[in-house]
Amino acid sequence: MNVNGYEIDEREIERWVKRNTLRRILVQAPDGLKSVALGVIDYLESLGMSALLSADHTWGGCDLALDEAKSVGADGIIHIGHHGPVWFKPPENPPILFIPAYSIVDPTHVFEKLLDELERNGVKSIGLATTIQHITWLTSLKETARKRGFTVETGRYAGFEGLVVGCDYSSLGTGKSDAIVVVAGGSFHALGAAIWSGLPTWGLDPYTGVYRRVELKSVLASRLYALSRAMDASSFLLIVSVKPGQKRMEIAMRVKEALKRRGRKAIIAVFNDLSREKIENLGVFDAYINTACPRLVIDDPEIFPGPSLNIGELKYVLQGSLEGYSLRDSLFLDLRFLEDP
Numbered sequence: 001m002n003v004n005g006y007e008i009d010e011r012e013i014e015r016w017v018k019r020n021t022l023r024r025i026l027v028q029a030p031d032g033l034k035s036v037a038l039g040v041i042d043y044l045e046s047l048g049m050s051a052l053l054s055a056d057h058t059w060g061g062c063d064l065a066l067d068e069a070k071s072v073g074a075d076g077i078i079h080i081g082h083h084g085p086v087w088f089k090p091p092e093n094p095p096i097l098f099i100p101a102y103s104i105v106d107p108t109h110v111f112e113k114l115l116d117e118l119e120r121n122g123v124k125s126i127g128l129a130t131t132i133q134h135i136t137w138l139t140s141l142k143e144t145a146r147k148r149g150f151t152v153e154t155g156r157y158a159g160f161e162g163l164v165v166g167c168d169y170s171s172l173g174t175g176k177s178d179a180i181v182v183v184a185g186g187s188f189h190a191l192g193a194a195i196w197s198g199l200p201t202w203g204l205d206p207y208t209g210v211y212r213r214v215e216l217k218s219v220l221a222s223r224l225y226a227l228s229r230a231m232d233a234s235s236f237l238l239i240v241s242v243k244p245g246q247k248r249m250e251i252a253m254r255v256k257e258a259l260k261r262r263g264r265k266a267i268i269a270v271f272n273d274l275s276r277e278k279i280e281n282l283g284v285f286d287a288y289i290n291t292a293c294p295r296l297v298i299d300d301p302e303i304f305p306g307p308s309l310n311i312g313e314l315k316y317v318l319q320g321s322l323e324g325y326s327l328r329d330s331l332f333l334d335l336r337f338l339e340d341p
């Protein structure tokens with residue numbers, strides 16, 4: 001069925017409902033797809049189900065409303081708009097259905113224009129990636145680029161060709177292309193791809209019909225500034241999320257220990273959604289270490305009242321030098337440095 005410009009596989013929903021003999025379902029969707037969730041609720045009710053809308057944010061496949069479902073007695077969760085779980089294995093109970101919402105907006109015309117620009121820039125090979133919303137267009141976009149003489153590389157993530165999520169760009173493949181093209185709404189995924197790959201990256205937004213090359217200079221400057229300020233910090237707030245795919249309690253404990261061994265103090269604070277107000281309520285700290293979604297530090301640094309860093313960046317603060325730093329450290333979870341005395 002088509003709901004507000006998105007294709008939803010209602011037969012998949014019906015099969016899942018029958019297979020699991022469900023009675024009350026909590027429907028969850030990111031803010032941009034809440035209206036699609038309302039359409040799914042109508043459909044569930046037409047099947048005789050009781051269906052509830054989760055009004056809270058959900059930011060990714062990492063952010064599943066397990067506790068909410070339990071507290072309202074829902075015996076199943078439908079999570080719309082993300083391909084599947086990210087960074088965690090969902091429980092068998094309650095049954096969970098991740099159902100993509102495929103955009104019907106055809107990006108081909110804008111993609112052709114972007115290929116003109118890439119040609120002008122001497123690009124001959126591209127790594128092509130997209131989000132689950134636009135993945136049904138990937139094959140035809142690949143063909144379009146190949147017909148124009150480009151070599152196109154796509155990898156796989158979670159079983160989907162060319163799929164990226166905000167914190168994982170492993171599908172970008174070997175990274176030997178001249179450039180990366182990311183087809184996705186907004187600039188969030190294109191920025192992540194540029195950080196991950198280090199290659200010239202263009203984002204194409206099918207909704208606005210705009211494409212743009214990603215500029216990393218200001219992001220790098222902001223990260224280096226935050227890290228250099230954090231080097232002198234003696235008190236840290238360690239941020240832990242309760243979202244299933246962002247919960248890194250064990251890592252937070254190891255970070256706290258590593259800081260303690262170096263004579264620095266850290267308090268662990270537990271959050272669901274983060275906000276500056278909630279953080280400021282906890283008092284003043286010299287620096288903030290984020291173990292939740294790594295994109296918070298990169299995209300929303302103003303949430304933190306002081307210098308903020310991701311776990312992959314902590315090693316530079318501990319070693320007291322930025323030598324060897326790459327923006328990719330902000331997305332990677334390389335924790336070997338925590339084992340050092």
Ligand code: SF4
Pocket residue numbers: 059060061062063086165166167168245246292293294295
């Ligand atoms: S980028 Fe953040 S919100 Fe998105 S899947 Fe990763 S951890 Fe979740």
